[in-house]
Amino acid sequence: MFRKIGIIGLVAVLLIGAVGWFNRAIIVQYIALNRAKANRIEAGPTRIVQWDRGPAEPAAPLGDRPPNIVFILLDDLGYNDISTFGGGVAGGRVSTPNIDKLAAQGAIFSQAYSGTGTCAPSRAMLMTGRYPTRTGFEFTPTPNGMTSALSAFASGRKKTHLPELQVNPEINDDILPFKDKGLPGSEITIAELLKQRGYHTVHIGKWHLGNRKDFLPNAQGFDESLLMHSGLYLPEDDPGVVNAKLDFDPIDKFLWAALSFAASYNGGAPFKPGGYLTDWWTDETLRVIEANRNRPFFLHLAHWAPHTPLQATKADFDAVGEFGTHRERVYAAMIRAVDRSIGRVMDKLEAEGLADNTIVVLSSDNGAPGYIGIPEVNAPYRGWKITLFEGGIRVPMFVKWPQRIAPGTVVNTPVTHVDLFPSLAAAAGVALPRDRVIDGVNVMPAAFGTGPVTRKDDAIFWQSGAYRVVRAGDWKLHVDGNQKKIWLFNLAADPGERNNLAVKQPHKVAALKALLAAHHANAVPSLWPHSLISPIVLDKTLDQPVADGDEYVLWPN
Numbered sequence: 001m002f003r004k005i006g007i008i009g010l011v012a013v014l015l016i017g018a019v020g021w022f023n024r025a026i027i028v029q030y031i032a033l034n035r036a037k038a039n040r041i042e043a044g045p046t047r048i049v050q051w052d053r054g055p056a057e058p059a060a061p062l063g064d065r066p067p068n069i070v071f072i073l074l075d076d077l078g079y080n081d082i083s084t085f086g087g088g089v090a091g092g093r094v095s096t097p098n099i100d101k102l103a104a105q106g107a108i109f110s111q112a113y114s115g116t117g118t119c120a121p122s123r124a125m126l127m128t129g130r131y132p133t134r135t136g137f138e139f140t141p142t143p144n145g146m147t148s149a150l151s152a153f154a155s156g157r158k159k160t161h162l163p164e165l166q167v168n169p170e171i172n173d174d175i176l177p178f179k180d181k182g183l184p185g186s187e188i189t190i191a192e193l194l195k196q197r198g199y200h201t202v203h204i205g206k207w208h209l210g211n212r213k214d215f216l217p218n219a220q221g222f223d224e225s226l227l228m229h230s231g232l233y234l235p236e237d238d239p240g241v242v243n244a245k246l247d248f249d250p251i252d253k254f255l256w257a258a259l260s261f262a263a264s265y266n267g268g269a270p271f272k273p274g275g276y277l278t279d280w281w282t283d284e285t286l287r288v289i290e291a292n293r294n295r296p297f298f299l300h301l302a303h304w305a306p307h308t309p310l311q312a313t314k315a316d317f318d319a320v321g322e323f324g325t326h327r328e329r330v331y332a333a334m335i336r337a338v339d340r341s342i343g344r345v346m347d348k349l350e351a352e353g354l355a356d357n358t359i360v361v362l363s364s365d366n367g368a369p370g371y372i373g374i375p376e377v378n379a380p381y382r383g384w385k386i387t388l389f390e391g392g393i394r395v396p397m398f399v400k401w402p403q404r405i406a407p408g409t410v411v412n413t414p415v416t417h418v419d420l421f422p423s424l425a426a427a428a429g430v431a432l433p434r435d436r437v438i439d440g441v442n443v444m445p446a447a448f449g450t451g452p453v454t455r456k457d458d459a460i461f462w463q464s465g466a467y468r469v470v471r472a473g474d475w476k477l478h479v480d481g482n483q484k485k486i487w488l489f490n491l492a493a494d495p496g497e498r499n500n501l502a503v504k505q506p507h508k509v510a511a512l513k514a515l516l517a518a519h520h521a522n523a524v525p526s527l528w529p530h531s532l533i534s535p536i537v538l539d540k541t542l543d544q545p546v547a548d549g550d551e552y553v554l555w556p557n
Helices: 002-022 024-038 097-104 119-128 146-155 190-195 250-258 277-291 314-320 326-351 417-428 444-448 506-520
Strands: 068-074 107-109 200-205 224-228 241-244 263-265 297-302 310-313 358-364 397-400 409-411 459-464 467-472 475-480 485-490 532-537 552-556
Touching: 068 326, 068 417, 097 326, 097 358, 097 397, 107 444, 119 190, 119 417, 146 250, 146 532, 190 200, 190 297, 190 417, 200 277, 224 277, 241 314, 241 326, 277 297, 277 326, 310 314, 310 326, 314 326, 326 358, 358 417, 409 444, 417 444, 459 506, 467 506, 467 552, 475 506, 475 552, 485 506
Parallel strands: 068 297, 068 358, 107 409, 200 224, 200 297
Antiparallel strands: 107 397, 224 263, 241 310, 358 397, 459 467, 467 475, 475 485, 532 552
16 A cells, blocks of 8 residues: 555645544534534515404403513523623623613512523423423423534533533434424413413513424414524624624534524514514514503513624614623623613503503523623622523512502512412412412512512422532522532522532531432423533633633533
């Protein structure tokens, strides 16, 4: 063989082999991203949504009918992104006056939690009032090709003390594609429950509880659904958009490759939205309020912002001014658009004469991620999305209802997203299902000032595979079964979760472990297995170098 190719040829072969060896990760990444691009959705021309219109005249006076409910859910909002708690983007440079106004006009739940540290299971808990131990909806469905793309980028990561990303060989897109991962129709959603009381139910925005027809909002209790069919806020090359790509984040690389600018209505063909996604969804929300002013309605506005990809309008980007990094400025502009949306919705309710008998709820599906590279986004709490530390699950929750809730009300008892199902049902005067356990509790009496929030063992639970957490009273226990590590914190004294008391408090650890064991004793299996286990560093953003000794969690998804 050597005689046939000669010395020069042999050297060339060896060089090519060496280049291929050292760049194999880049090649695999290139292939993964091109597969994602090939699966992009093609959207048709923009169309006008023909919303169903209620009666021309009300059947009963506003005060004699059930309250309207507007539930606004933000995506990946950091606790420090809003100025209600004394924060605000860029050290308070960009405030959120409309969100602050909403909070001041009703009840602030000062210790509110998302259902988990990632979006889809948290949304399932919001919709059903039930933990994953009952529904099996434990892991976030990831788009086809995303797991292999993340694995490809992990293979090129600089070696550190962190464990390698583990991919589960028993699950892939062929075995269980993205469309087949969803909330079972046997579950009862808050939309289905409210329809029993005569509500017209509307969903606008993100869903992430299944893409198959039997999983979509129209099959889960919503009369109408304007769905985020894909996730660009505007086309990447739109003259009115400012983009911020995160070269250090493999999730961001995948999203830019895979996403397009697309919406759909009631399961129809995808079409291009009528503007910047946050503003357009708000436009459509105002049209829904107007169309339904004479009948009780439940409107779930599920904003995509400020989730990546980071895209802002040029007008908002210019308005926030120059500061920080480019990505921080784009992110701040996105928060500005979200705040504007909340203000427009509240103004419309006032203009239609509906504000007094409308419940407005605002929350976020989880905390902000470390992969956007903004260190103070969840301050003063530790951790990020994709962890169960406070930064990943402590979220704003504000409830405004002028007829029943006094302005300036503050509820300091811990509450969680599973509580919204029974709370909104009670407010609407509809009975809870009797054929299943509802894990949440009604927190409305605390907002009214007529009673406390009480739950069994005073305990709230979170989980993602072998990573399980419980808070009971002021104590919070993390059990990361994948790395056999335990953290115990007294949140009253240490809300930032810095002082691990597990060794000093063995009896408290044992008591909280017993609560976890009882919670999982009769748990149903997960609807699908986790596809990967990722190390998530607790105290650094993804763009910051990892050092020996940096603590992390191992997150199954």
